[in-house]
Amino acid sequence: MSATQRHALVLGASGFIGRHVVLALRQAGVRVSTASRSHESYQRLARWLATRGLDQAPADLRVDFTGPTLIEGDCDDVTEIYNCAGAYRFGMSADEARHANVDTVRAVVAFAARLPHLRRLVQVSGYRVGGQDPAPWSEEHRRQTYQALGAYEASRVEADAVFQATAERLGVPWSIVNPPSVIGDSATGESDQHLGLASMVKDIWQGSLPAVPGNEQTFVPIVAADYLARFMTLLPTDEAAEGAAYWPLDDDTPTMPGLLALVAEHYQTKAPRARIPVPLLKRLPRWLTKADPETLTFLSSDRYPTDSAHAFAAHHGLRMPDTATTIRRWADHLAAHRFGDAPTxxxxxxxxxxxxxxxxxxxxxxxxxxxxxxxxxxxxxxxxxxxxxxxxxxxxxxxxxxxxxxxxxxxxxxxxxxxxxxxxxxxxxxxxxxxxxxxxxxxxxxxxxxxxxxxxxxxPGFPARSAFLTRQYLSRATPRALAERLTGDTAHATALHTSVADLRRGTAAATARLLAVTTQxxxxxxxxxxxxxxxxxxxxxxxxxxxxxxxxxxxxxxxxxxxxxxxxxxxxxxxxxxxxxxxxxxxxxxxxxxxxxxxxxxx
Structure with missing residues (x-):
C-alpha cells in the first residue's frame, strides 16, 4: 500500500510520542486524523506542527474513552491506528491508573475491530512492561502486581496483557512497540518530558544530585523521539510485523553512572562519585531521596530482547542516531528551557x-x-x-x-x-x-x-568592592529581595526568578568578582x-x-x-x-x- 492510500488515526496525538508520530506520518505523505479529548489540545498540536513546516493540520476528531463509539467522526477508511494514549504519571491510585491505561486499551481494540479497512493497530507499551502473558489476570495476581510495582507500572503491565488478549479474540491485526525512556528529538533535543531521567539531569545541572542511584550495571536505556516515531510508522507497512512486539532501544546506552557523567561533562559540572544501592533507596524516606517510590523499579541491570527491532530497522533502512549526541542535545534543550520553567x-x-x-x-x-x-x-x-x-x-x-x-x-x-x-x-x-x-x-x-x-x-559603593560579601548576599538572595535592591519594587520579583536560580547554581562567585572589578x-x-x-x-x-x-x-x-x-x-x-x-x-x-x-x- 502506497503512502497516499494510507489513512492513519492517532490517539494521544497531542502527547509527546503522539505528536512525533503525526509529524513522521505527515512527512511520509500519509493522510492523518487525530483524536483529541478537546479542541484546545488539537490546536496545541496544530501549532506545534506548523512550527515544523506542516501548515495543513490533520483532521480533528473527538475521542471519549467512556462513550459507546469512542470516536466522533468518519473513520471507515482508516487503515492504521496508533494508540499513544494513556497516563504517564506517578502517584495515581490503582483505580485511576487502570481507568487511564487498561480501560482505554479495551476501548481502542473494540473500536479497531469495527473498522472494515484496518491493516494494523500499533500499541505503545513499555520496555519493562512489554511481552506479558495475555492470559486473564486473577484478582489476587492483580493485587500483588499493583502492590509490588505501583499503580503506574502495574497498569501498563496489565494493559499489555489485555491488549494482546483482546486483539486476538476480536481478530485485530496488531503490533506492539516497547520504548525505553523517550528523550528528545535526535536533531534538536526537543522534549517536554521532565519525569524519570530528566529529573536526574536537572539535578546534575543544579549540582544537587548527592549520589548516583543504583550501581555500575544499572541500565536505563533511551531512544530518540523522532527515531521511535519513524519506527512506529513503518510497522503497518510490513506484514511480518503483525502480531510482533519490538524493543527499539540502544543496547549501547551508557549505564546510569556513565550517562550522568556524560551529561555532567557536557554541562561542565561535577557528577557525583557516590553510589546509593536501590534496596537502600527503597528504605530511605521520600523527603530525603526526593524520588517517587514508583520510579525505583526502573533502576535495574536487566537487558532486553532488541534483536528483532534492530533487524526490522535495518530491513527498512532506518538508522538509530548516535546515542551520546542525542543525549547531549536533549540535555541542552532541557537546560535551555529550564526544565519546563521556560517552555516557550x-x-x-x-x-x-x-x-x-x-x-x-x-x-x-x-x-x-x-x-x-x-x-x-x-x-x-x-x-x-x-x-x-x-x-x-x-x-x-x-x-x-x-x-x-x-x-x-x-x-x-x-x-x-x-x-x-x-x-x-x-x-x-x-x-x-x-x-x-x-x-x-x-x-x-x-x-x-x-x-x-x-x-x-x-x-558602586564599598560593599561591591568585597567579592566575598557580594557572593554571600547573591547566593542567598530571594527574588523579592533582589527585586527591591535592583529596582526598589518587589513587584519585579517574578522576572528575577531565573536570575536567582542561576546565582544559586553557582554564578554568584563570578558575578561578585566582576562587580568588584567594575570599581577599578x-x-x-x-x-x-x-x-x-x-x-x-x-x-x-x-x-x-x-x-x-x-x-x-x-x-x-x-x-x-x-x-x-x-x-x-x-x-x-x-x-x-x-x-x-x-x-x-x-x-x-x-x-x-x-x-x-x-x-x-x-x-
Whole structure:
C-alpha cells in the first residue's frame, strides 16, 4: 500500500510520542486524523506542527474513552491506528491508573475491530512492561502486581496483557512497540518530558544530585523521539510485523553512572562519585531521596530482547542516531528551557570561542544584547519580544553560560565574526564587553548601544568592592529581595526568578568578582578611551534615577557620533521596569514621548 492510500488515526496525538508520530506520518505523505479529548489540545498540536513546516493540520476528531463509539467522526477508511494514549504519571491510585491505561486499551481494540479497512493497530507499551502473558489476570495476581510495582507500572503491565488478549479474540491485526525512556528529538533535543531521567539531569545541572542511584550495571536505556516515531510508522507497512512486539532501544546506552557523567561533562559540572544501592533507596524516606517510590523499579541491570527491532530497522533502512549526541542535545534543550520553567521561546546553547553559551531570541540576529549584573538574558525577554531581529546572550560564566572572564577576548571575537552580530547592546557590565568587542573589531561592529554603562556612571559603593560579601548576599538572595535592591519594587520579583536560580547554581562567585572589578579606575579609564576611539554611532541609554557622571557627560559631549537617551523614572535596570520603552529606544532612539533625548557633540 502506497503512502497516499494510507489513512492513519492517532490517539494521544497531542502527547509527546503522539505528536512525533503525526509529524513522521505527515512527512511520509500519509493522510492523518487525530483524536483529541478537546479542541484546545488539537490546536496545541496544530501549532506545534506548523512550527515544523506542516501548515495543513490533520483532521480533528473527538475521542471519549467512556462513550459507546469512542470516536466522533468518519473513520471507515482508516487503515492504521496508533494508540499513544494513556497516563504517564506517578502517584495515581490503582483505580485511576487502570481507568487511564487498561480501560482505554479495551476501548481502542473494540473500536479497531469495527473498522472494515484496518491493516494494523500499533500499541505503545513499555520496555519493562512489554511481552506479558495475555492470559486473564486473577484478582489476587492483580493485587500483588499493583502492590509490588505501583499503580503506574502495574497498569501498563496489565494493559499489555489485555491488549494482546483482546486483539486476538476480536481478530485485530496488531503490533506492539516497547520504548525505553523517550528523550528528545535526535536533531534538536526537543522534549517536554521532565519525569524519570530528566529529573536526574536537572539535578546534575543544579549540582544537587548527592549520589548516583543504583550501581555500575544499572541500565536505563533511551531512544530518540523522532527515531521511535519513524519506527512506529513503518510497522503497518510490513506484514511480518503483525502480531510482533519490538524493543527499539540502544543496547549501547551508557549505564546510569556513565550517562550522568556524560551529561555532567557536557554541562561542565561535577557528577557525583557516590553510589546509593536501590534496596537502600527503597528504605530511605521520600523527603530525603526526593524520588517517587514508583520510579525505583526502573533502576535495574536487566537487558532486553532488541534483536528483532534492530533487524526490522535495518530491513527498512532506518538508522538509530548516535546515542551520546542525542543525549547531549536533549540535555541542552532541557537546560535551555529550564526544565519546563521556560517552555516557550527560541532558546538554545551555542559554542562561541570554545565557550558553551546560552542564547535567547532570533538565531543569527544582527542585534545582540549583552546583559549586565547580576541578572541574565532571561530578564531581557520582554524587550526582545518587543523588537525584531534581536537576541540576548549570557556572558561567559554568567547566567547559563559556561566560561570565565578570561574567555572574553576569544568569545567576543567569535560573537562578532562568526554569528553575524553587528549591533551590540551592552547593559552595565555588558556595556564593557560591547566596547571591548568594538575596539577589537571596529570594522565589524556597526553600532553600539550602551545601557547604563557603569564606566560613565558613579562607581558602586564599598560593599561591591568585597567579592566575598557580594557572593554571600547573591547566593542567598530571594527574588523579592533582589527585586527591591535592583529596582526598589518587589513587584519585579517574578522576572528575577531565573536570575536567582542561576546565582544559586553557582554564578554568584563570578558575578561578585566582576562587580568588584567594575570599581577599578584603570579598567574604567581604559573603556572610556576605547569608546572615544570607536568610529561608529554610539547610543547611550540611562534612567533618570541612574545618571551619568559629569565626566561621562563631558566625554560624550566630545564625541560627534553619540546620542544620549534618558528614560524617565527608570534606574539601572530599565529592562525590568520599562521594557517596552527600552525596546522602542533601542530600535529608534528618541521615538517615544516617555523618553527625553539630547544630542551630544556637533550636530
Amino acid at each position: 521561546g527560541d532558546r538554545r546553547f551555542a559554542v562561541l570561542g570554545g565557550v558553551r553559551t546560552f542564547e535567547l531570541g532570533e538565531p543569527g540576529a544582527p542585534t545582540v544584547v549583552l546583559p549586565g549584573l547580576p541578572v541574565n538574558a532571561d530578564t531581557w525577554a520582554p524587550v526582545l519580544a518587543a523588537m525584531r531581529g534581536a537576541r540576548a546572550v549570557d556572558l561567559p560564566g554568567l547566567g547559563m553560560s559556561a566560561g570565565h572572564r578570561q574567555d572574553w577576548p576569544s568569545w567576543l571575537s567569535a560573537l562578532v565574526t562568526q554569528t553575524g552580530a553587528r549591533h551590540l547592546v551592552g547593559h552595565s557590565i555588558g556595556a564593557a564587553a560591547a566596547v571591548e568587542a568594538a575596539a577589537a573589531h571596529p570594522e565589524t561592529v556597526e553600532q553600539l548601544t550602551l545601557v547604563a554603562p557603569f564606566f560613565l556612571q558613579p562607581p 579606575p584603570q579598567w574604567r579609564e581604559d573603556l572610556q578611551t576605547k569608546l572615544q576611539r570607536y568610529p561608529g554611532p554610539v547610543h547611550i541609554i540611562v534612567g533618570s534615577h541612574d545618571p551619568l557622571t559629569p565626566h561621562g557627560q563631558a566625554l560624550l559631549d566630545a564625541l560627534p557620533n553619540a546620542t544620549v537617551i534618558v528614560i524617565a523614572d527608570a534606574g539601572h535596570h530599565p529592562q525590568l521596569t520599562h521594557p517596552h520603552d527600552l525596546a522602542q529606544t533601542i530600535t529608534g532612539p528618541g521615538s517615544t514621548t516617555l523618553i527625553s533625548s539630547e544630542r551630544y557633540g556637533s550636530p
